[in-house]
Amino acid sequence: MKAKVLVTLKTGVLDPQGKAVQHALSSLGFAGVDDVRQGKLIELDLAETDPAKARDSVEAMCRALLANTVIENYSIDLVD
Amino acid sequence: MKAKVLVTLKTGVLDPQGKAVQHALSSLGFAGVDDVRQGKLIELDLAETDPAKARDSVEAMCRALLANTVIENYSIDLVD
Numbered sequence: 001m002k003a004k005v006l007v008t009l010k011t012g013v014l015d016p017q018g019k020a021v022q023h024a025l026s027s028l029g030f031a032g033v034d035d036v037r038q039g040k041l042i043e044l045d046l047a048e049t050d051p052a053k054a055r056d057s058v059e060a061m062c063r064a065l066l067a068n069t070v071i072e073n074y075s076i077d078l079v080d
Numbered sequence: 081m082k083a084k085v086l087v088t089l090k091t092g093v094l095d096p097q098g099k100a101v102q103h104a105l106s107s108l109g110f111a112g113v114d115d116v117r118q119g120k121l122i123e124l125d126l127a128e129t130d131p132a133k134a135r136d137s138v139e140a141m142c143r144a145l146l147a148n149t150v151i152e153n154y155s156i157d158l159v160d
Contacts, residue, residue, distance in 0.1 A: 007121075018122075018123075024145055028144055030137065030140070032127035033125070033126060034127055035124075036122065036125070039122075039123065040118065040119075040121060041087075041119035041120060041121045042098075042101065043098075043117040045113070045116070047114055057112075060110070061105055064110075065101070065104055065105060065108060
């Protein structure tokens with residue numbers, strides 16, 4: 001079973017990486033980009049086949065390592 | 081209109097960051113993680129309201145800056 005974890009900065013947390021991308025896009029001539037936020041995508045290939053157990057396990061991984069829950073949100077998508 | 085761009089490494093391209101995460105998960109006692117790949121999520125807030133034009137513009141941004149198409153794939157999701 002595969003899991004996709006999206007880790008994004010909470011609203012209000014400064015995102016210098018996103019600002020750099022926004023600035024670079026504007027330098028390249030792309031107008032009308034009002035805001036850019038950058039996050040992480042983590043794709044996990046799990047041996048677990050039970051969706052409920054897999055989700056619990058990925059939740060624990062997010063809290064322990066994948067996301068800094070003080071400043072980041074995470075969402076989990078299980079695939080097949 | 082908002083756009084979510086997911087940038088992932090092409091299959092076959094080494095992913096040391098993903099391997100580091102996999103190793104760290106295993107050190108923390110999470111068993112059964114067969115593979116980890118790490119990618120990027122870029123959320124764009126666009127002034128454009130026409131979905132077709134917005135997609136074309138984000139495609140151009142991906143090719144010009146957001147993804148290295150030699151080693152990375154990208155996918156675009158438009159939201160409202």
